[in-house]
Amino acid sequence: MSSPALPSDVTRSLSHVVGFDDAAFPPEHRGDVLVVGAVFAGERLDGVVSCKVRRDGANATAALRDCIRNSRYFQQLHAVLLQGIAFAGFNVVDVSALHASLRLPVLVVSRKRPNLDAIRAALLDHVRGGARKWKLVEAAGPMEPIAGLYVQRAGITPEQARQLLLRLAIHGALAEPLRVAHLIAGGIARGQSSGRP
Numbered sequence: 001m002s003s004p005a006l007p008s009d010v011t012r013s014l015s016h017v018v019g020f021d022d023a024a025f026p027p028e029h030r031g032d033v034l035v036v037g038a039v040f041a042g043e044r045l046d047g048v049v050s051c052k053v054r055r056d057g058a059n060a061t062a063a064l065r066d067c068i069r070n071s072r073y074f075q076q077l078h079a080v081l082l083q084g085i086a087f088a089g090f091n092v093v094d095v096s097a098l099h100a101s102l103r104l105p106v107l108v109v110s111r112k113r114p115n116l117d118a119i120r121a122a123l124l125d126h127v128r129g130g131a132r133k134w135k136l137v138e139a140a141g142p143m144e145p146i147a148g149l150y151v152q153r154a155g156i157t158p159e160q161a162r163q164l165l166l167r168l169a170i171h172g173a174l175a176e177p178l179r180v181a182h183l184i185a186g187g188i189a190r191g192q193s194s195g196r197p
Helices: 062-069 093-102 117-127 130-139 158-168 176-190
Strands: 016-022 032-041 046-052 079-081 106-110 145-146 149-154
Touching: 016 046, 016 176, 032 062, 032 176, 062 079, 062 093, 062 106, 079 093, 079 176, 093 106, 093 130, 093 149, 106 158, 117 130, 117 149, 149 158
Parallel strands: 016 079, 079 106
Antiparallel strands: 016 032, 032 046, 106 149, 145 149
């Protein structure tokens, strides 16, 4: 994205980061889905936050914004990482709005390049409000290959994103806040964590 980025020498000081992932839910589930945020100070898990978003709804941006703003960690945070642009099915995050409301860099991270044609078809053909949600996906910009992952970003340059993700890749390619958020969300939803994000 072309939003204003951080000064070039600031990346080293991005030590407090929160990563969000949603909990699994059965296909027949309707209603709210748990979203977990793992807050890291450097390489240390510093805390956990959570909120709920509606399955295939339109409240993910507001829920994440309020979850972060109302947490005791907000004043120390330097960046927000999201495991994908949508939570709870197709509850799509407005990346630019989240960045603007928090004044923090926001990175959408995926291990694999998403099939945008399939996502577009699913949104437009099967999801209420799908056209508006697809516009949010497009507005977030292309998924760029950065540090062995695919990334959409707001408020941070590609090089700053690369440095941040490499520094947070402690136990594999994925940033530790996202890996831990996935484990916690899975453990709560299923009784034990399984798989990798």
